[in-house]
Amino acid sequence: MRFTQSIAPTLLLLATGVAQAASSWGFDDGSVQIAAKKGGDSIKEKFGRESPLTKPLSLGSTDTLKVLLTAKEDGKGKRPHQAFLVLQEQGSGLEAPFPFTVKETGKAVVQISQKDLPVQLRVATEPMKASVILASFGSAQGLNAPIFEIKIEHDAAAPPPTYEKPLRYGKKPEIHHIFRPDPKSPPKLVSLVFGLAVVATLPALLIGWVALGGNLNHLSKALGTAPLSHATFFGSILAMEFVFFLYYTSWNLFQVLPVMGAVAVVTVLSGTRALGEVQSRRLAGER
Amino acid sequence: MRSLFSIFVFVFAAVVSAISTSGNRLLAILDDVADKENYSKFLGDLESRGFQISFETPKSESLALFHLGERNYDHILLFPTRTKGLGPNLTPNILVDFMNANGNILVALSSEVAAPSSLVSLLSELDIQLPADRTGLVVDHFHYDASNAADKHDVLVLPPPKPVRPGIKDFFGTGAGKEEGDDVVLAIPRAVGAALGASELLTPIVRAPRTAYSYNPKEQTEVVDDLFAAGEQLALVSAFQARNSARLVLVGSAEMLQDKWFDAKVTKAADGNKAAKTFNREFAKRVSGWAFNEIGVLRVNWIEHHLDEAGAANESNPKIYRIKNNVKYTISLSEYAWTTWTPFFLPSEDALQLEFSMLSPFYRLPLTLDEAQSSDSASAYSTSFKLPDQHGIFNFKVNYKRPFLSNVEEKNTVSVRHMAHNEWPRSYVISGAWPWIAGVGVTVTGWLAFCALWMYSAPVNGNRETKKTQ
Structure with missing residues (x-):
């Protein structure tokens, strides 16, 4: 009893080992051909299960890729249920399977040209990995072996295929509003110089008037004749300018208009008197 | 009973x-x-x-x-x-x-x-x-x-x-x-x-x-x-x-x-x-x-946006903003998990994004988790930003559509007005306006001086005579 107990696992192990070693899929006589449509410069390379091609092949837009091999189960030619040539795009991992046409003897062949490829593979810039899958029902171990790499070459004359990625829900790139630039002032020095130049015109004007004989000699005479109207008239002109100043600093139009009206009435009433006095001076020949 | x-x-x-x-x-x-x-x-x-x-x-x-x-x-x-x-x-x-x-x-x-x-x-x-x-x-x-x-x-x-x-x-x-x-x-x-x-x-x-x-x-x-x-x-x-x-x-x-x-x-x-x-x-x-x-269902609990300026009235969801205002937007989301509503947390490498758009988005910003306003059954996400310098009718839009999560599409419309005339900087602040302000001052002073001179100037001797001889 003890003996059988100890021997049973070893037997089991042996059995599974045998079962695994018993059968597995493989292939012989693997070769790949790339035939150009016009002209006969076709490339033919041989590959094996353990010896994939090291150099990437290139497939032109009119070329045909032909892969031939003989599928074997334990060295005997046989037809597997699954015999695919799989092209894989390396960036996205996207795959396209192409089933082999297999005869009873295991002789398998598949032909691909660029137009058989899905557009996602046709726009690939990196070489694609080609591998072969041979497997079938039963206990035989399947084979999934890389055999070569292939690069898609585009015809320079024809427009390259375009592929637009389908819409996928996910986060989108951020957007930040770009503000218009703030309005800019010239250098302060320039404004200051021109501002001072403007201010300097005032003394120039006054000096000019004085040089031409301007004076205020009649002020006492005018005030003596009509003191109230002259003071009010000149005061109302000053007040009007002050209202404009308040409008600039803080008041709004509706505050300004009534005050302006009041000041204007004062100006008109006092102005008739004051200017009448001025006229009397002119008529007296004093102007 | x-x-x-x-x-x-x-x-x-x-x-x-x-x-x-x-x-x-x-x-x-x-x-x-x-x-x-x-x-x-x-x-x-x-x-x-x-x-x-x-x-x-x-x-x-x-x-x-x-x-x-x-x-x-x-x-x-x-x-x-x-x-x-x-x-x-x-x-x-x-x-x-x-x-x-x-x-x-x-x-x-x-x-x-x-x-x-x-x-x-x-x-x-x-x-x-x-x-x-x-x-x-x-x-x-x-x-x-x-x-x-x-x-x-x-x-x-x-x-x-x-x-x-x-x-x-x-x-x-x-x-x-x-x-x-x-x-x-x-x-x-x-x-x-x-x-x-x-x-x-x-x-x-x-x-x-x-x-x-x-x-x-x-x-x-x-x-x-x-x-x-x-x-x-x-x-x-x-x-x-x-x-x-x-x-x-x-x-x-x-x-x-x-x-x-x-x-x-x-x-x-x-x-x-x-x-x-x-x-x-x-x-x-x-x-x-x-x-x-029973899972993967999202619910929007509330949406709030307000002016995010120092000293401004803190009114919720106003109808109107001004251009270049700072604004804060918050959305509260819950996710249903078998029996209860739970706070919704974003999957890694995903973002809940707010779009501020008029026809096309002017902003698309990620919303970040706001712990202070979250609770056991809801999580709040917020962001603040400066409104664009373009007036018009805008939308706060959260369009969160993801595989396996129910769709969230929320749109809140606000007006963005332009600057009022008294919201601009005063002209004396703008250095480029100094010559013009000086010009106004000079004109006013010159006018007053002219008035005084015209009314109170005595004729210079000889002036009248020359005129008369003409």
Whole structure:
């Protein structure tokens, strides 16, 4: 009893080992051909299960890729249920399977040209990995072996295929509003110089008037004749300018208009008197 | 007494309706009502989660999805049926109407039974293609269950599903790792593989492994001459969520929902015949829970935006802002998880984005979690930004559509006005205006001086004489 107990696992192990070693899929006589449509410069390379091609092949837009091999189960030619040539795009991992046409003897062949490829593979810039899958029902171990790499070459004359990625829900790139630039002032020095130049015109004007004989000699005479109207008239002109100043600093139009009206009435009433006095001076020949 | 009773009824109703966010009336369609024994654990799980299941056959004449324009059921569960169509009560048109009315559908297919033509049309309407002749069997000679399908290789043993791309919430595979030394795997017996179209509303939940392929077991026993699809292009379980958030799940293998595959032991052929345990029961719970709105349902609790300026009135959701105002926007979201509303947390590598748009977005900003305004059942996300220097009618827009999460599309319209005349900087602040201000001052002073001079200037001697002599 003890003996059988100890021997049973070893037997089991042996059995599974045998079962695994018993059968597995493989292939012989693997070769790949790339035939150009016009002209006969076709490339033919041989590959094996353990010896994939090291150099990437290139497939032109009119070329045909032909892969031939003989599928074997334990060295005997046989037809597997699954015999695919799989092209894989390396960036996205996207795959396209192409089933082999297999005869009873295991002789398998598949032909691909660029137009058989899905557009996602046709726009690939990196070489694609080609591998072969041979497997079938039963206990035989399947084979999934890389055999070569292939690069898609585009015809320079024809427009390259375009592929637009389908819409996928996910986060989108951020957007930040770009503000218009703030309005800019010239250098302060320039404004200051021109501002001072403007201010300097005032003394120039006054000096000019004085040089031409301007004076205020009649002020006492005018005030003596009509003191109230002259003071009010000149005061109302000053007040009007002050209202404009308040409008600039803080008041709004509706505050300004009534005050302006009041000041204007004062100006008109006092102005008739004051200017009448001025006229009397002119008529007296004093102007 | 009566009030007590009504309170009891109210509480009971609340408990029952808390099961799924969209009702608990479930219709199960079976060929033969006796078939439900095979699915007793799956259906028992559904009932224990509060669903009221009505069983019907497609031939039943009393079967009606709508009554007076209202849905009779909230969800439909379709098991494989042998009928060629599904009868006049389950035409693709009625099923699409059902989804348009926010009803959810879970379809289970089997490779042993040809899919009813009504379902094929419904699925092709949603851009899901089934193999030709409505039958197909997915086999994988590398990842099969060595104890149950050593020869036929039609029971696939797969690791727990992972999200198909980063930024997707993992509802179906999380927490299903190793258990007591055994690997936990998904057993998918005799499945029909579907090829999904490019629609953004479709997402595969479980894809077939790279070496799997689909063939017609009736015609292609010897040679696979015409390949339907192979590798990861075959979806074994796929999800569709319409724009109105109605859901449809296609389970390629109805058998995986049967009792015998729940917590069963399988042998992985790939890793040297290692034993593993299936997590089909948990997976079936998650898939049905997702389909029937028990998980992955989002709710917007509230949205608030206000002026984010120092010293400004802190009024909520004003109708109008000014250009270049600083504004803060906050949205509160909850996610339903089986029985309760929980705070919604973003999957890693995903972002909840706010768009501020007039025709096209001027801003698209990620919203960040605002702990201060979050609670046990809601999480608030906020961001603040400076309004663009463009006046007009703008929208605060959160358009959060992700696979497996119900759609959130919120739009709040505000006016953005331009600067009022008294909101600009005063002219004396602007150095470029100094010459002009000086000009005004000089003009005013000059005018006053002129007035004084004109009124009070005495004639200079000799001036009059010269004039007279002229």
